[in-house]
Amino acid sequence: MTKTFETYSNIQSQNIRFRNRFGIEVAGDLYLPVGYETQKNPAIVVSGPFGAVKEQVSGLYAQEFAKNGFVALAFDPSFTGESGGAVRNVAEPVMFTEDYSAAVDYFGTLPYVDRERIGAQAICGLSGMALTAAGADTRIKAVATTSMYDMSKSMYLGYRNGYTDEQRAKLREHVSQQRWVDVDNGASETGHYSSGYHELGFNADGCIVTGESLFPEKLPEDADPVSKAFFDYYCTPRGYHERSINSTAAWTATTPMSFYEFPLCHNIKDISPRPVLFVTGENAHSRYHSEEAYEAANEPKELLIVPNADHVDLYDQKDKIPFDKLVAFFTENLK
Template identity: 80%
Template sequence: MMTKTFDIYSTIQAQKVHFNNRFGIEVAADLYLPENYEDKLWPAIVVSGPFGAVKEQASGLYAQEFAKNGFVALAFDPSFTGESGGAVRNVAEPAIFAEDYSAAVDYLGNLPYVNRDRIGAQAICGLSGMALTAAGADTRIKAVATASMYDMSKSMYLGYKNSYSDDQKAKLRDYVSQQRWIDVDKGATETGHYSLGYHELGFDTAGNVMSDDNLFPKQLPEDADSIAKAFFDYYRTSRGYHERSINSTAAWTATTPMSFYQFPLYANIKDISPRPILFVAGENAHSLYHSEEAYALANEPKELLIVPGADHVDLYDQKDKIPFDRLVEFFAQHLSLQK
């Protein structure tokens, strides 16, 4: 069994923990503890993402770094993924993923060495929209930071840079709807074994919807675009591969997009104010526009930090590009302990 995809600090203790969300699903997490953690009350940070990754990948790296800098940090696997529960595997549900953040706050706030009034959230890539959604409703989340943010609802339904036409969106809705008949006819509703497919459906040159039961091939074609190459380099090579990661080994359930077509993420983003939001994105990231759009919608206090020379995937694991100094400063300022 694989462990973590990043270097482990010998001075930071990590514990495997479990807790239930309010839907009764058991969420699995790794709890990272600062040195001498039992000596006082600490601020805490909930961490999750990217979409389709597990806690042994980017979120664990972030959580460990936060623990090194004086925070209790919890990296969790969203429901239905990794080591978390949920009878149907590889399904994404935005409302439940947002609830997982609040359930993680429940867990942290019940630890005797955590100050429950000083809990923040750090999200990476596709879990960012769910973290912002959670924070809009859950005022216990006192500060939110995102890295390489994706709005998965827009990405699935509107395509890259919101470019899909009404006709294309109609084709997406019909494709996913017909996929439900396929699952019904093969008995998936009884067995729980649903067909797999792309969560971000594309179109071929004839305008037909494209999908596959694996997000990435074992070998990437030489003519693959730079975005596919960047994701492949992280999820399918020794750099970030993990056997429990959906993106490394399989795909989401083929009907997963339907929930995102119905659920506009962070519609309540203005309600996060006066709690602060920090958006971090790479200068060369294809996803930069997601951070820019969310930043424009949010009320103050807010900040958009663009990392020079970084692409989307760099902010998963490249510690020379991830602005941990600024992230630590942000959370230290807004989760500061009141004596």
Template identity: 65%
Template sequence: MNPSRRSFLQASMVAGAAGAFGMPAAFAQRPSTAQAGQALTLASEWDKTFPKSSRVDHEKVTFCNRYGITLAADLYQPRSRNGAKLPAIVLSGPFGAVKEQSSGLYAQTLAERGFITLAFDPSFTGESGGAVRDTASPEIFTEDFSAAVDFIGLLPGVDRQRIGAMAICGLSGMAITAASSDSRIKAVATASMYDMSRSMSRGYKDNYTLEQRHKVIDYLSQQRWADAESGSFARGYHEVPFDADGNVIKNARLFPDSLPADADPVVVSFFNYYCKPRGFHPRSINSTRAWTATTPMAFFSFPLMANINMVAPRPLMLVAGENAHSLYYSQDVYSAASNPKELVIVPGADHVDLYDKSDKIPFDRLENFFRENLK
């Protein structure tokens, strides 16, 4: 990657639609969402970006986190369970994706291999509840993993002493953080790991200057005045970029309708997943819109990896592509973590390959990791 890149999206930002749009003052919901604590109306049809397996039983479920927000999830169970209590895995990610995309594919595939799995939408996103749509909280997203453990550990077919967690891309930091304070999570694996606190507060490869960090904080602070005055929430980039003159770039969508011919290859890889039939989903923030513009504020204040040493002695596996622009996140977390730990670098794979390329995702390694550590 070009070292001057401020975020993986910057090359597409000028080409994107200008302006910002917000939620209505009353925070009206899409039909498939609900306020905290209310019943959710979930899609009944198979609406995943991957084919349904005949080897697992699937059902939509809901549960609440400790803040009273109702979460929506897909529960996958091996069809041949034979009444035995099985190990379980809770999954989420990427950041801005929905369970119908990558996390669901991982969940279904791991269920085919003998685990009971739960792929969930974090609070405020997808089919899950939460009043202000498409806002992110590192604390609440971390809590969502523990809430998923609550739910899956109470299922009669699950051995609650054998529960693991897995996350893809930007939810990986929350899965690791959840494990650092929730010892019920016996093993953690990540794929294409991103530390969203580091990404939002310091930029790609920590390339924000101190002046730029202050500019981002000031931009977010002034946006709060604008939101308070309008009674709505503007949209904007969660990894805040700068133009050639050093000004913050604003936009209401992560991606434009089309990319310029000279778009950065990393941007192209994300666009070809989220905005093409391969991975497009109408409920995915990354496919259709952007987060609320003030989303980065909490991530400046909440360093996700602060207590990574508390995951041990439970094991951690980090899977990353050899050609991934994000590889350094997995490498740095691996260096900071205590044993037992494992870094799996997939030859020839980039960041997005590990979202859905089953020929590159090391499912055998993941199965062996969870089977060995969820005994």
């Protein structure tokens, strides 16, 4: 299927493959600036949102970076899209973090990329993985996030960290019992695991709510504004892609367990003295994730709040995405 965004005729793209250190083949689209062959270029690794594919938001961002002189790579995280992994639609924080470093490895094999000038750009739910990778991998010289989610917090602590101890206990019990369901269904032999929400909710009676698809075919009239914004991107011609989990399916139902076990961004202070830029929308429901990460990070750091923008606006609305600021940030810090 074609990309969900307008492509530029003067920007060359190549579908590539590389392996992470666990042996999983990661699929990416490499975007090349005009004249890239004649010099050593700065490079940017791009991924996200959570459950999206490289033909959606990350590809749009990568192409814009290539337009501005960067070699840019948009990739599908392991187990998703065109990337490998025997079990499909698994989200795994350690593996997704590793994929960023594996992409840096790949850049290092290209004769036209300067190994000392590699940065990372993450969108939405892959932001926590990019920050965690940068905390350990000093080859990432600068990192920016847009519409950040910290998926460990979002899954385990709930919106604005609001889940109670009792609710978190229910989450742990639910996901633990789901493992027995998969055992009894022979999932380890077939590779077919039950699907479910990665962010489990609660109904009015306090019971956990889940489902086998993230979005219905038609959104109810009384749907909340956040669901409407996501649906308008992933489930309409604006951003639909057949390989996107968010457009067509759901994650494996046991996916949340790893995020309960391993907090992301625990090493965010270790990114310093390399710079971090957090970009979020003024009206984004996720804004607090960027604000909390900004407070936790050491200098140099910057928080940019985009006026009149919500979370999903920064996926594909070029009149709102501050590409000028992002390009300036990476230009300055990947000298």
